[in-house]
Amino acid sequence: MALETMIWDQTGAFDESEGSRxxxxxxxxxxxxxxxxxxxxxxxxxxxxxxxxxxxxRCSILLWRKFQEFDAERSFLSWACGxxxxxxxxxxxxxxxxxxxxxxxxxxxLSADRLAEEELESDRMExxxxxxxxxxxxxxxxxxxxxxxTITVKDYAAENQLSLQVLYNKLAKLRRLLLACVERKMxxxxxxxx
Amino acid sequence: xxxxxxLVRDEIPRELFGLLEQVCNETLREGEHARLEEIxxxxxxxxxxxxxxxxxxxxxxxxxxxxxxVTRDAVSEALRALEPMQQVRREVTxxxxxxxxxxxxxxxxxxxxxxxxxxxxxxxxxxxxxVVENNVPAVVVxxxxxxxxxxxxxxxxxxxxxxxxxxxxxxxxxxxxxxxxRMGHEYSLIDGQIEVLFPxxxxxxxESPALFEVHSEERMTLAYGNCSVHAPxxxxxxxxxxxxxxxxxxxxxxxxxxxxxxxxxxxxxxxLVETVERLNGKEDRNELDHGKAMRYMADDTKSHxxxxxxxxxxxxxxxxxxxxxxxxxxxxxxxxxxNLTVSRAGKTYRYxxxxxxxxxxxxxxxxxxxxxxxxxxxxNYEGNYRELAMHDNSFLTGILNPGGAKKPHTGEVILPGxxxxxxxxxxxxxxxxxxxxxxxxxxxxxxxxxxxxIHPLEGDAFHLRPLHMKAGMKPVTITRYDIGMMSPEAKxxxxxxxxxxxxxxxxxxxxxxxxxxxxxxxxxxRVVGTAVDLSLMGIPAGDEVSELFLQDVMDDEFRIDPVFxxxxxxxxxxxxxxxxxxxxxx
Numbered sequence: 001m002a003l004e005t006m007i008w009d010q011t012g013a014f015d016e017s018e019g020s021r022x023x024x025x026x027x028x029x030x031x032x033x034x035x036x037x038x039x040x041x042x043x044x045x046x047x048x049x050x051x052x053x054x055x056x057x058r059c060s061i062l063l064w065r066k067f068q069e070f071d072a073e074r075s076f077l078s079w080a081c082g083x084x085x086x087x088x089x090x091x092x093x094x095x096x097x098x099x100x101x102x103x104x105x106x107x108x109x110l111s112a113d114r115l116a117e118e119e120l121e122s123d124r125m126e127x128x129x130x131x132x133x134x135x136x137x138x139x140x141x142x143x144x145x146x147x148x149x150t151i152t153v154k155d156y157a158a159e160n161q162l163s164l165q166v167l168y169n170k171l172a173k174l175r176r177l178l179l180a181c182v183e184r185k186m187x188x189x190x191x192x193x194x
Numbered sequence: 195x196x197x198x199x200x201l202v203r204d205e206i207p208r209e210l211f212g213l214l215e216q217v218c219n220e221t222l223r224e225g226e227h228a229r230l231e232e233i234x235x236x237x238x239x240x241x242x243x244x245x246x247x248x249x250x251x252x253x254x255x256x257x258x259x260x261x262x263x264v265t266r267d268a269v270s271e272a273l274r275a276l277e278p279m280q281q282v283r284r285e286v287t288x289x290x291x292x293x294x295x296x297x298x299x300x301x302x303x304x305x306x307x308x309x310x311x312x313x314x315x316x317x318x319x320x321x322x323x324x325v326v327e328n329n330v331p332a333v334v335v336x337x338x339x340x341x342x343x344x345x346x347x348x349x350x351x352x353x354x355x356x357x358x359x360x361x362x363x364x365x366x367x368x369x370x371x372x373x374x375x376r377m378g379h380e381y382s383l384i385d386g387q388i389e390v391l392f393p394x395x396x397x398x399x400x401e402s403p404a405l406f407e408v409h410s411e412e413r414m415t416l417a418y419g420n421c422s423v424h425a426p427x428x429x430x431x432x433x434x435x436x437x438x439x440x441x442x443x444x445x446x447x448x449x450x451x452x453x454x455x456x457x458x459x460x461x462x463x464x465x466l467v468e469t470v471e472r473l474n475g476k477e478d479r480n481e482l483d484h485g486k487a488m489r490y491m492a493d494d495t496k497s498h499x500x501x502x503x504x505x506x507x508x509x510x511x512x513x514x515x516x517x518x519x520x521x522x523x524x525x526x527x528x529x530x531x532x533n534l535t536v537s538r539a540g541k542t543y544r545y546x547x548x549x550x551x552x553x554x555x556x557x558x559x560x561x562x563x564x565x566x567x568x569x570x571x572x573x574n575y576e577g578n579y580r581e582l583a584m585h586d587n588s589f590l591t592g593i594l595n596p597g598g599a600k601k602p603h604t605g606e607v608i609l610p611g612x613x614x615x616x617x618x619x620x621x622x623x624x625x626x627x628x629x630x631x632x633x634x635x636x637x638x639x640x641x642x643x644x645x646x647x648i649h650p651l652e653g654d655a656f657h658l659r660p661l662h663m664k665a666g667m668k669p670v671t672i673t674r675y676d677i678g679m680m681s682p683e684a685k686x687x688x689x690x691x692x693x694x695x696x697x698x699x700x701x702x703x704x705x706x707x708x709x710x711x712x713x714x715x716x717x718x719x720r721v722v723g724t725a726v727d728l729s730l731m732g733i734p735a736g737d738e739v740s741e742l743f744l745q746d747v748m749d750d751e752f753r754i755d756p757v758f759x760x761x762x763x764x765x766x767x768x769x770x771x772x773x774x775x776x777x778x779x780x
Contacts, residue, residue: 036256044248047217049255100227106235113241128253147258153219165431169394169412172215172428176395177351179250 027067030076031060037118041081044114045088045107059087078115085111124182131181139174146171206239211395212427212445214247353377353392353408359511360386360678361402368682371517380407383419385680387511390414394429396443398422399508409435416458420451422508438490439497440470446484449507456492459500463507471497510540513636514676515725517683520589527688528721529572530587531642531758536725538636538765550640551631551761552585556741557609557624558702561597561617567713568594568705569693570644570757579693580706585628585760589642589721590690593705595753597621598746602657602669607743616700622745623756624661630738631761637725639742642758643675644687646717651679653722654746654754659731661741667732671747675724684720691715721757 031038042059043052063083070079085108092101102110132140145156153171157164213230216222222230233240350356352374361368364382369375375390383404390398393411400406404419415435425432425443432443437456441448446465452458460469462484471478471490480497482488487502518534535544560568569582572590582591598621607620631638643654653675660667677683692713699705733739746753 040249040252043252044245047248047251048220100222100224102231102234106231110234110241110245113238114245117242117245124249125253125256128250128257132257143254144258147254149255149259163431166412168215168219168221169428169431171219172211173393173395175215175218175247175250175254176211176428178254179246182250183246 023067024064027064031063031080034077034080035060037077038080038084041111041114041118042084042088045085045110046092046101051091051101055084055088055091058091059084062087077118081111081115081118124186127182127185128178130185131178134181135174135177139170142167142170143174206237206243207233208426209233210240210243214244215428218247218251350374350391350393353390353411353414355388356391356397357389357511357516358386358681359388359514360674360676360681361388362386362680368680370682375408377408377410380405380417387508389511392429392432394425394432396423396425396429396432398424398434399511401508416450416452417456418452418454420449420506422449422506423447424509436490438471438492442468442470444468444481447507449504451506458490458492459487460490461487461502461504461506463504469497511537513537513539513725513727515637515640515723516542517677518642518685518721518723520587520685522685523688525688526686528589528685529688530589532587534640534723536637536640536762538634538762541635543762543765545762547587549763551627551629551763553625553627553742553759553761554585555583555593555623555702556626558583558593558699558705559597559619559621559623560595560699560705561619561621566595566696566698567692567694568699569710570594570755571691571693573689573691575691579710583702587758589644589687589757592644592755592757593623594644594692594755596623596744596746598657598748598753600748602659602671602745603743604659604663604669606663607661610701610703619700620743622657622743625742625744625759627740627742627761630740631728632738632764633728633733633735634762634765636727636765637762638728639759639761640723640725641672641744641756642721642723644719644755644757645679645684645722646719647679648717649679649752650750653678653724654752655749656747656754657745658726659743660733660739661743666734669745670726670730672724672726673747675722677723679720679722681722684722687719687721689715690719723758725762 038059039052039056042055043049046052046055059080063080066083070076088107089104092104132143135143145151146153151159153167154164156162157167209229210233213222213226213233216226217230230244234244350372354372354374355369356372358368358371361383362385364384366379366381375381383400383402383406385402387399387401390400390408392398396412398414399422400416401420404421405417406419406421407415407417409415412429412431413433413435417437421434423432423434423441423443424447425445427445430443430445434441434450436450436452436458438452438458439460441450441460444466446467447463448465448467449461449463450458451461460467460482462482464484466484467482469480469482469488469490471480472494473496474494480488485502487500488497489500490497514537516535516537519532520528521530521532522528531547533544533546534550535542537543560566569579570590570592571577571582572588583593603620603622607622607624608614608618609624610619641656641658645653652673655671655673657669657671659669692715693710694713695705695708695710697704697708699708728737728739729735744754744756744759
């Protein structure tokens with residue numbers, strides 16, 4: 001089911017009038033613009049892909065349900081992330097997750113920290129792509145294996161008779177290099193902008 | 195392996211990187227998850243690192259999946275299907291909403307309240323404390339921390355010489371700071387200490403004498419000597435080979451000591467290692483836990499337990515002047531000091547010249563010295579010679595060759611004054627700092643000396659003491675500079691002139707009025723330097739001193755030629771007043 005239909009069907013918050021349709025368009029515009037950042041916020045607080053996606057879907061619907069309560073004078077992203085934290089807590093309570101999850105106090109603190117930094121963020125993705133391009137081919141390949149999603153690192157290690165620990169070590173090194181590189185690039189941009 | 199590191203201040207614990215890796219690899223276990231929560235709840239800096247790591251993790255997924263969407267295909271498809279609607283949306287101004295949605299419900303107010311509280315939370319005061327983990331190579335600039343977040347993940351691509359302290363190799367030239375070591379090459383460390391950093395994050399401190407060889411980014415041999423290894427999480431599997439055993443890290447700190455017969459001792463300071471010894475052609479694998487030590491024989495004799503000791507483990511290289519930078523002339527000779535980098539109680543600080551506390555020479559007695567070259571000046575100097583006693587940032591100005599004594603003067607320093615005869619004056623020079631320097635953590639002042647290859651390579655030895663000694667105070671004798679002639683950090687000096695006087699001068703005024711003549715400069719000089727800890731003079735931690743008295747050690751024909759002396763800014767945290775601690779640190 002398309003998200004549009006899903007949201008529309010499950011909320012029933014508005015009738016089919018022109019005003020409601022216009023309102024829905026407004027919502028979709030804002031939501032689509034910020035969706036990646038909302039998802040990133042959820043993923044940072046629940047760093048497990050399947051759970052984060054479940055929460056994101058639930059959050060999407062909740063945001064539409066609550067949209068009439070949104071004060072357009074405020075940041076849509078901040079409001080949406082607040083709703084997301086609310087939904088994360090519900091999700092974790094209702095599911096009695098067997099998976100390891102953070103306690104509510106930490107989730108709220110991380111959310112606050114992340115929102116405070118969000119204002120300062122420039123385009124991380126562009127910086128990261130530049131950093132990946134600078135890696136030697138073998139290291140770029142390893143990043144691809146680890147993140148493309150077609151095979152797990154564990155299976156890759158087994159298939160190629162490689163030590164899983166060595167691969168993890170190499171990935172750790174790469175992540176640190178890339179993090180340092182992204183930080184450098186972003187601070188350089190900030191410097192130029194200033 | 196869970197490590198217990200107390201989070202008394204807002205530090206980023208070393209184990210956090212390992213825990214973050216486990217989050218990314220989805221291999222975090224219950225106990226580790228609890229530890230991660232504990233760290234994140236306590237430390238804003240750790241939370242910041244966590245959030246940036248998670249953003250990177252997610253961005254990597256996005257970058258490798260050829261698009262910005264990381265959500266399930268259904269959601270991505272659904273949102274793409276809405277594109278035409280977005281076109282309509284773009285024609286609508288954002289402000290149009292305000293007139294339409296102007297009522298709030300209790301529900302959204304509660305959600306908004308979470309957001310408001312979250313956004314308005316004040317910064318934790320602890321976050322502003324300059325905190326650097328002891329052996330993370332972060333740099334504190336002018337007493338303000340440069341975030342270790344940027345420094346600590348910057349692991350090298352090669353195995354590099356990351357730090358050195360008075361180190362020398364047999365036959366090999368000392369590599370420059372940060373340069374790669376040769377794989378498969380046996381290095382003989384005959385003096386000092388070095389720190390070798392591996393791309394996995396493993397860090398090895400080797401003390402002379404030592405024979406070692408780097409094989410790969412995860413393996414090295416120690417054929418002789420002592421080394422301290424810290425393999426943080428992410429560097430598990432790092433190996434040290436010795437003639438008697440193979441030590442495989444499992445996330446830990448340990449020391450390895452190898453003697454001439456290849457007998458090897460392993461002491462595990464923290465965590466766990468796996469050892470492999472060969473007995474009668476068979477491999478014998480064992481685990482060695484923290485607080486345990488074993489001795490391995492190079493023949494087929496079985497290893498045995500020895501008394502554990504952590505004394506030999508080195509977390510850091512000693513406190514020292516690490517390097518300095520300055521302006522150079524057209525030929526690359528250094529003229530002035532721009533900044534210097536110093537390790538103070540294991541933390542690395544960089545100070546600009548302007549941040550240092552200058553000092554002036556206010557007394558000078560050459561007695562006991564045969565030298566008569568007393569001034570160093572820039573080429574063709576036409577300025578006032580009295581200004582050469584005043585503090586400035588030039589390496590080309592100064593008053594040279596003070597007198598001294600083999601044994602440091604411990605009594606009252608006799609200075610020129612009414613009724614004081616010249617032969618009663620205490621040989622040496624008085625340094626008056628422009629503001630008091632405080633005995634803080636680690637070294638508190640720096641002395642630079644001009645030196646040539648025919649002078650002592652370690653630097654001209656000197657005694658230093660408070661001018662006015664109180665109970666418990668004593669002179670310190672420095673015989674080895676942090677940056678000596680053999681250090682790659684000793685920079686060649688720009689051209690300068692020397693001026694000699696015709697008499698051995700008794701005091702400063704006499705020096706200035708004496709007849710001067712040029713002295714030929716035929717040798718190549720370099721600037722050597724050392725940092726000095728006031729604790730070594732028995733000055734209590736936190737106490738101030740304004741005047742110090744400097745004497746040559748008179749152990750050879752060469753006298754000290756100080757060209758720059760300055761104090762470091764105060765560091766807030768004090769060490770206990772223990773000169774023994776400071777002695778050990780050196």
